[in-house]
Amino acid sequence: MTEKIVRAHTNIALIKYWGKRDEALILPASSSLSLTLDAFYTDTSVTFDNSLQSDTFYLNDRLQNKTATEKVSTFLNLFRKPAGISSPALIKSTNFVPTAAGLASSASGMAALAGAANLACHLQLTQRELSLYARRGSGSATRSIYGGFVEWQMGTCAADSYAVPIDDADWDIGMLVVVVNSRKKEMSSREGMKNTVETSPFYTGWLDSTANDLIEIKKAIRLQDFQKMGEITESNGMKMHGTMLGANPPLSYWEPDSVVAMQLVRQLRQEGISCYFTMDAGPNVKVLCRLTDSEKIKARFAKQFNPEQLIIAKPGEGLKVLTK
Numbered sequence: 001m002t003e004k005i006v007r008a009h010t011n012i013a014l015i016k017y018w019g020k021r022d023e024a025l026i027l028p029a030s031s032s033l034s035l036t037l038d039a040f041y042t043d044t045s046v047t048f049d050n051s052l053q054s055d056t057f058y059l060n061d062r063l064q065n066k067t068a069t070e071k072v073s074t075f076l077n078l079f080r081k082p083a084g085i086s087s088p089a090l091i092k093s094t095n096f097v098p099t100a101a102g103l104a105s106s107a108s109g110m111a112a113l114a115g116a117a118n119l120a121c122h123l124q125l126t127q128r129e130l131s132l133y134a135r136r137g138s139g140s141a142t143r144s145i146y147g148g149f150v151e152w153q154m155g156t157c158a159a160d161s162y163a164v165p166i167d168d169a170d171w172d173i174g175m176l177v178v179v180v181n182s183r184k185k186e187m188s189s190r191e192g193m194k195n196t197v198e199t200s201p202f203y204t205g206w207l208d209s210t211a212n213d214l215i216e217i218k219k220a221i222r223l224q225d226f227q228k229m230g231e232i233t234e235s236n237g238m239k240m241h242g243t244m245l246g247a248n249p250p251l252s253y254w255e256p257d258s259v260v261a262m263q264l265v266r267q268l269r270q271e272g273i274s275c276y277f278t279m280d281a282g283p284n285v286k287v288l289c290r291l292t293d294s295e296k297i298k299a300r301f302a303k304q305f306n307p308e309q310l311i312i313a314k315p316g317e318g319l320k321v322l323t324k
């Protein structure tokens with residue numbers, strides 16, 4: 001029997017999701033906008049099998065422990081219930097993303113799992129419904145259903161908080177990902193944003209500011225105004241990190257090489273190369289640039305970083321079914 005594998009690409013937010021208004025339903029406190037990348041993705045298959053004792057989850061060919069499997073089981077139950085299925089499942093997932101290194105591997109992971117569960121349960125969900133389901137796995141996964149630039153609309157309730165495609169980003173857009181380190185980060189995004197929402201005096205200012213950033217960046221994308229889009233991206237990311245510095249205890253994901261990378265971006269801009277940085281819940285730095293400039297920028301970074309730390313990504317596509 002041909003095994004159906006679902007591929008989902010990770011995405012990097014230009015307007016950040018940082019904070020929930022509902023933890024259980026993973027409803028965000030603000031809307032966000034991201035770029036789906038081609039270079040990082042997760043392939044996942046789900047097969048129901050009554051000969052299994054219980055859900056069996058392999059990640060990168062390694063059998064996962066009870067905690068990780070329970071998280072997947074809970075998510076799968078969202079699909080089993082409407083499908084009237086109670087059988088255990090074999091879940092096989094392969095991450096082509098440095099896992100939990102601030103490269104939002106949960107985005108591609110949960111989106112691919114949603115797609116694979118949809119196939120296994122024969123639910124024939126629409127992309128919008130897939131986005132609603134993926135959100136229940138991880139907020140950033142909401143956006144990986146689509147390619148290019150994608151907006152996750154915060155919505156008013158669980159039924160209308162989903163992503164919509166904005167633009168296919170095929171106008172000389174690229175991203176250089178600088179992997180400062182790919183170790184598992186100490187504080188997950190989920191914990192980091194919860195602590196920030198609950199304790200940072202800067203959080204309300206962030207919410208007012210990011211709503212306006214989203215409006216402005218969509219105008220810039222519509223006009224293909226790369227500089228404006230980059231300026232808003234860099235500013236929005238720094239404001240997110242600013243909220244963390246005001247949390248109790250203060251939180252920072254930055255490492256010395258993160259600052260080296262940011263300084264180099266500023267230097268390149270002074271030299272006339274249009275590029276802007278953004279960071280997530282990890283030390284890695286993502287450089288938004290023209291695709292036609294990406295090799296030149298990578299060469300400059302290669303003077304201070306190892307080549308394997310530097311990955312050029314093009315805009316990626318949305319959820320895709322592969323047949324092995």
Ligand SMILES: O=C(O)C[C@@](O)(CF)CCOP(=O)(O)OP(=O)(O)O
Nearest residue numbers: 013016017138139140189190280281
């Ligand atoms: O991607 C962004 O908008 C910004 C971040 O990457 C961090 F900078 C947040 C990702 O949060 P996620 O892992 O999706 O959290 P969950 O909903 O608690 O699983």
